[in-house]
Amino acid sequence: MSRRRNRVLPGAIALAAAALACAGGALAERADRDRPVNIESDRMSADDARRTAVFEGRVVLSQGSLVIRADRIEVRQDAEGFQYGIAIGSPVSFRQKREGSSEFVEGEAERIEYDGKSELVQFFNRARLRREGGDDVSGNYISYNSRTEEFSVRAAKGAAPDSRDGRVRAVIMPKKKDAGAGAAQDGMRPAPASAGPRLQ
Template sequence: MKRLLPALLLLSGFCVMPAAHAEKADASKPTNVEADQMQYDDVKQINTFIGNVVLTRGSILMKANKMVVTQDPAGYQFVVMYAAPGTLASFRQKRDGGPDQWIDGQAERIEYDDKNEIMKLFSKARMRRLENGKTTDEVNGEYISYDTRAEFFTVHNTASGDSKPGAGRIKAIIQPRATDTKKAP
């Protein structure tokens, strides 16, 4: 049964990984953005950063060719990152639950909804969990939706967020967890 569950999750088009939430301390940190160019529309509350964009906020690191940040009246931000042709936009964030646990992802386009804490990766999407510098789990597909609060992902074989027969396959690599090797006295 232990080996059947991951197979069933993969066949149904989604993957659930054990909980260890994104680092909560990041929410109270300032956001720093570097880019070659910036355009700001104060009326519409839209910031557009172009060229070698690097965003940092606590342990969060986001990189893209272009980043559009929209802010709603309540102050929540919606971020869309676009990769340069032939490259991928990326993010990396430390996770609560251990001294060296991270989550990272790459895609041609990445959207982040600050209010709902949902990350969506479109086209050539890939996410990895890392512990002590080693990949523990990895998922690949054309679309990944990642709820950072619940640590829940869905992976689909089309960039529209639907899974369609014949549209390609998703791939997940789930590493075995370390077990206690000590023998009871």
């Protein structure tokens, strides 16, 4: 089966873009929001009357530095204009440049949901977020509220503690400082050479 780019009504693409591009939330680079959205999939269906669109089969959504890969992406818009999106995959993955930094944030889960009304992004089943530089958090469920800027990570209920989903795991790397500047800023100075016992 050949891969083709779907050309759909502007409403469906705008809906998909708004729902899932926002999933990067506050981690996102602001400039991405002004970039065009590109969506590729094997199949697509849209219902403009119901304000829904479904993209299936090797779906790739990109907007600026944001790239989302999924098996299926469903998007809808409610009567008030709020967007909602669900991305399903084995796993769904995303990568996006952080605002004001050269670092990228990457994440994955079997399902990612975005609720535009509550500004909540949820990662379900084998969820993981990592930032270049070593920070990494994983659990069975991760949520991020961009309105309150709060994260929540949970392990799977009833999972064996030694399984991947049995515990929340986090790696937080220390910030790098200049050797001289950091010590002076903290009010700490190197000990004089004469301090301490002398070894012979």
